[in-house]
Amino acid sequence: MTQPTRRTADAVPDGPVPAVDVPAVNVRSVSRIFTARKGPGITALDDVSLTVAPGEFVSLIGPSGCGKSTLLRLVADLDVPTSGSIEVFGKPARQARIDQSYGIAFQQAGLLPWRTVAGNIELPLELHGVGKVARRARAAELIELVGLSDFATHYPDQLSGGMQQRVAIARSLAESPSLLLMDEPFGALDEMTRERMQNELVRICAETQAAVVFVTHSIPEAVFLSNRVVVMSPRPGCIRSIVSVGLGDMAGRGEDLREDAGFFRSLSEVRELLHGDTPSTGPAAPTGARGVETR
Amino acid sequence: MRTTQPKLLQTVLAPIVFGVAVILLWQGLVTGLAIKAFILPAPFAIGAEFAGNLQNVANGMAVTGRNSLVGLVIGALLGIALAIVSALARLFDEMAAPVVAALSVVPIVALAPVLYTMFGAGAETARQLVAALAVFVPVYFNTLKGLRQVRPVHRDLMRAYAVTSWQATRAVTLPTALPFVFTGLRIASSLAVISALIAEYFGGPVGGLGKSITSAAASSNYGLAWAYVLGSIILGLVFYCAALIVEKLVAYQPQHQ
Numbered sequence: 001m002t003q004p005t006r007r008t009a010d011a012v013p014d015g016p017v018p019a020v021d022v023p024a025v026n027v028r029s030v031s032r033i034f035t036a037r038k039g040p041g042i043t044a045l046d047d048v049s050l051t052v053a054p055g056e057f058v059s060l061i062g063p064s065g066c067g068k069s070t071l072l073r074l075v076a077d078l079d080v081p082t083s084g085s086i087e088v089f090g091k092p093a094r095q096a097r098i099d100q101s102y103g104i105a106f107q108q109a110g111l112l113p114w115r116t117v118a119g120n121i122e123l124p125l126e127l128h129g130v131g132k133v134a135r136r137a138r139a140a141e142l143i144e145l146v147g148l149s150d151f152a153t154h155y156p157d158q159l160s161g162g163m164q165q166r167v168a169i170a171r172s173l174a175e176s177p178s179l180l181l182m183d184e185p186f187g188a189l190d191e192m193t194r195e196r197m198q199n200e201l202v203r204i205c206a207e208t209q210a211a212v213v214f215v216t217h218s219i220p221e222a223v224f225l226s227n228r229v230v231v232m233s234p235r236p237g238c239i240r241s242i243v244s245v246g247l248g249d250m251a252g253r254g255e256d257l258r259e260d261a262g263f264f265r266s267l268s269e270v271r272e273l274l275h276g277d278t279p280s281t282g283p284a285a286p287t288g289a290r291g292v293e294t295r
Numbered sequence: 296m297r298t299t300q301p302k303l304l305q306t307v308l309a310p311i312v313f314g315v316a317v318i319l320l321w322q323g324l325v326t327g328l329a330i331k332a333f334i335l336p337a338p339f340a341i342g343a344e345f346a347g348n349l350q351n352v353a354n355g356m357a358v359t360g361r362n363s364l365v366g367l368v369i370g371a372l373l374g375i376a377l378a379i380v381s382a383l384a385r386l387f388d389e390m391a392a393p394v395v396a397a398l399s400v401v402p403i404v405a406l407a408p409v410l411y412t413m414f415g416a417g418a419e420t421a422r423q424l425v426a427a428l429a430v431f432v433p434v435y436f437n438t439l440k441g442l443r444q445v446r447p448v449h450r451d452l453m454r455a456y457a458v459t460s461w462q463a464t465r466a467v468t469l470p471t472a473l474p475f476v477f478t479g480l481r482i483a484s485s486l487a488v489i490s491a492l493i494a495e496y497f498g499g500p501v502g503g504l505g506k507s508i509t510s511a512a513a514s515s516n517y518g519l520a521w522a523y524v525l526g527s528i529i530l531g532l533v534f535y536c537a538a539l540i541v542e543k544l545v546a547y548q549p550q551h552q
Contacts (some may be wrong), residue, residue, distance in 0.1 A: 073451075076455055077454075078451050078454055091300075097455065097457050098457045099456075100456070101457075104451075104455045104516050105308065106451065106452075108446075108448045110446070110448035110451075110452055112447055112449070112466075112467065112470065114470050115338070122468065124456055126466075127456050127458050127462055127466060128456070229437065
């Protein structure tokens with residue numbers, strides 16, 4: 001195992017997170033069927049159940065059309081399940097959204113181009129009526145956290161893709177949420193930037209103690225970041241298996257972890273689950289469900 | 296320094312040289328071929344009339360300019376307001392679409408005389424309304440288009456923030472629409488001048504540029520008629536440039552390093 005080298009403070013404990021009465025996310029037999037103009041519609045998610053403990057980092061991984069983004073959007077209440085229920089910190093997803101119980105980051109940074117870096121990070125605070133002084137202070141703090149101190153007054157289109165994504169992450173952290181929902185936030189970045197961002201995310205998670213639901217296409221990314229990796233399969237979208245990654249607490253995850261034997265073991269476990277056996281539900285349907293995942 | 300000088304030369308000097316050449320050619324043709332003034336007056340003659348009647352031209356510009364400005368403001372405010380309503384309420388949009396389409400094809404020629412009888416031939420109201428109508432259409436369509444440009448990721452973000460639809464409109468929708476609004480206003484600014492001026496041809500009080508052009512032409516004072524035309528060109532340019540400056544000051548400009 002790796003030795004904790006970074007800020008250790010009181011980080012998430014090793015291995016499975018201790019059971020707490022109220023889970024951060026509780027998904028109970030949720031299905032989501034997108035109605036088509038003709039035919040039976042597309043089953044994006046079929047009877048999915050998942051629990052995420054407070055402070056836990058859970059990745060959702062799977063091929064296109066497996067419903068991982070749909071699941072995240074349901075948790076965020078950006079979409080409503082066809083059946084089943086979702087609770088966030090014991091509240092229905094809708095109430096949790098209204099109460100601002102989570103922070104969210106998307107694959108596109110989605111910054112407002114007419115606002116500076118600081119202005120973008122202040123946006124959620126401003127919309128929720130936080131005073132100017134408190135807003136400034138919080139933005140400065142977060143800009144420091146994501147290492148963009150020299151760029152506070154820059155506009156988004158003056159920044160690289162990786163920097164924009166860091167701003168988006170800072171924005172998602174603005175209201176110190178206990179749950180962070182991330183939909184392929186590093187999907188559009190090059191490999192080098194991506195690994196650096198992963199290291200930063202690990203550090204940020206160790207500092208903020210937030211639970212994270214993280215959608216990704218990348219196996220190493222999922223293994224490196226997560227306590228547990230949820231492997232999903234498409235048509236209909238469902239959970240194939242959940243892999244517990246025993247790689248130590250967040251604060252201890254550094255660059256050297258990528259060379260660790262346990263890292264490779266989990267890597268191949270997830271890979272086998274993803275590629276191993278073809279779904280037993282018969283021949284895969286044509287690409288009808290592909291578009292679902294990006295909705 | 297080295298980079299700005301050729302640019303300055305190109306953007307400022309080149310058009311001036313070209314303009315001077317054209318005027319000289321024009322003057323040369325008119326004197327050389329002895330073209331009659333009622334066909335085409337010489338540019339120097341127009342210049343002399345313009346200089347000699349500067350006060351009259353300026354008065355005409357003030358009258359027409361005022362009508363255009365009133366029309367521009369009324370039409371723009373109405374266009375923006377109704378576009379916001381259309382963007383927020385689908386039903387209103389569907390109800391308004393055919394009406395706005397009808398408005399956009401109404402010829403000012405048909406409307407001006409009707410409005411003169413409605414508001415009396417002694418008032419400028421008819422001209423201002425004609426300008427407002429001409430302005431309303433492009434502002435409405437451009438604003439509505441702009442209001443529909445909100446990116447899905449921004450819409451998701453606003454939903455995640457659980458803000459009211461008015462907050463979302465102010466934070467995301469209006470700033471996204473702003474460049475489109477200004478495109479509409481830029482088109483509308485010159486339309487306002489043109490329509491206010493043309494409306495004068497169909498009646499109403501004297502004093503504006505349009506009336507002055509017709510009366511100068513009617514009394515065979517072609518140089519003076521062209522001097523007023525020059526005045527209307529300047530007025531149109533003033534409106535267009537003003538819209539451009541306001542746009543530069545207010546709207547977000549993408550800035551690259």
